[in-house]
Amino acid sequence: MAKPPRKHTTHHPPPPSLSSLPEEISSLYVCLRNHYNDTSFHWFTLCPTEETATTTTEYRLVPNPTPFPHPKHGSLTVVAGSKIFFIGGGSSEPSSDLWILDTRSGNMTKGPSMSVPREKGEAAVGVIDGKIYVIGGGGGLQEERFNEEIQVEVFDLKSETWELAGMENVRKTSRCSASVEGKVYMVEYGEINVYNPRECERERMVRMVSQRLERGRKDMLNDSAFIVCVVEDVLYAFFYQSGVMWFNTKLNVWRRLLDRDGKELPFIFHVDAMAEYDDGKLVILYMLSEKEVYHTVTKSIRCMLVSLHRSGDMICGTVDWSGSMGTVPDSVDFLHCLAVSD
Structure with a gap:
């Protein structure tokens, strides 16, 4: 495998235990970080192995031939085309x-600043009609309050300028977010907030109690979503207790x-x-600790690739492949997982 260009000299080589395969075009970028060293980031792409007459297709994380730079740990991330946007700061900053970040060239550029400092975890972000919407996440300015009145800011991808889109009252809490059907969905504990930029100011935010539908019955969903993503304009989330779920926007369940x-x-x-x-599959990544006696030494990176099938208002999944993609030191964690248009 070719050596990375010298211009990114601050980057350490990727963990040697991960597979190193021939370079292939992939639309999924994964960033791992060492939580003992905030300057140590490793970028990979998810790629299939070659299928033969006696083997089935498997998947591996392949180190990026040109290591991407990284602005800081903890930023919000969102993708538009082949570019990754890092917005705001971490939970403590x-x-x-x-x-x-232009994934085609590997170049990182600094864009114009927002008017309000934001922090990851409490801020929501989504891409709608060529614009990036950033909602909430004002940080520690009003820490004694449960809510904050804060400007929604919009970044126009063509003009590369920020605009103000009016004030919104949002809870100061952890949330996951994604854009679906032209709206920004913010998933919180027991609640979903939906921001529709096409509505009039002060009427753009709709709050709903989280409900789930099982066996024809609606129940409250008092659970926290750890992560969300969108596949073919459908919102999926992993909940701590309920597992992988999808959101029906017609029934709001x-x-x-x-x-x-x-x-x-x-x-x-x-x-x-x-x-x-x-093109329409759901990839699920997770790590499993591998212990030696009583101490965790390494972690196995696991992948589950799920095909999704629609039938009327129902969506079901089929596991196409599940397996290990290598091991990393115990100090390594996932930081980003982003679907990018090549």
Whole structure:
């Protein structure tokens, strides 16, 4: 494999235990970081192995031939085309910064700053009609309050300028977010907030109690979503107790992702990343600790690739492949998992 260009000299080589395969075009970028070293980031792409007459297709994480730079740990991320946008700062360090990574060239540029410093975890972000919407996440300015009145900011991808889109009152809480059907969905504990930029100011935010539909019955969903993603304009989330679910926007209910026989998919205790892959499939990534006596030494990176099938108002899944993609030191975690147009 070719050596990376010298211009990114601050980057250490990727963990040697991960597979190194021939370079292939992939639309899924994965960033791993060492939590003992905030400057150590490793970028990979998810690629299939070559299928032969005696073997089936498997998947591996392939180190990026040109290591990407990284602005700082903890930024919000969102994708538009082949570019990755890093917005704001981490949970302990709100920031108004915007950094733009062009995955085709590997170049990172600093964009114009927002008017309000934001922090990851409490801020929501989504891409709608060529614009990036950033909602909430004002950080520690009003820490004694449960809500904050804060400007929604919009980044126009063509003009590369920020605009103000009016004030919104949002809860100061952890949330996951994604854009679906021209709206920004913010998933919180027991609640969903939906921001529709096409509505009039002060009428753009709709709050709903989270409900799930099982066996024809609606129940409250008092659960926290760890991560969300969108596949073919459908919102998927991994909940701590309920597992992988999808959101029915017609009924405004969560439904468990089952197989075609109505059975649950293989149980996963914890999901680290989810994204769309290979034109409409759901990829689920997670790590399993591998212990030596009483101490965790390495972690296995696991992948589950799920084909999704629609039938009327129902969606079910089929596991196409599930397996290990290599091991990493115990100090390595997932940081980003992003579906990018090549």
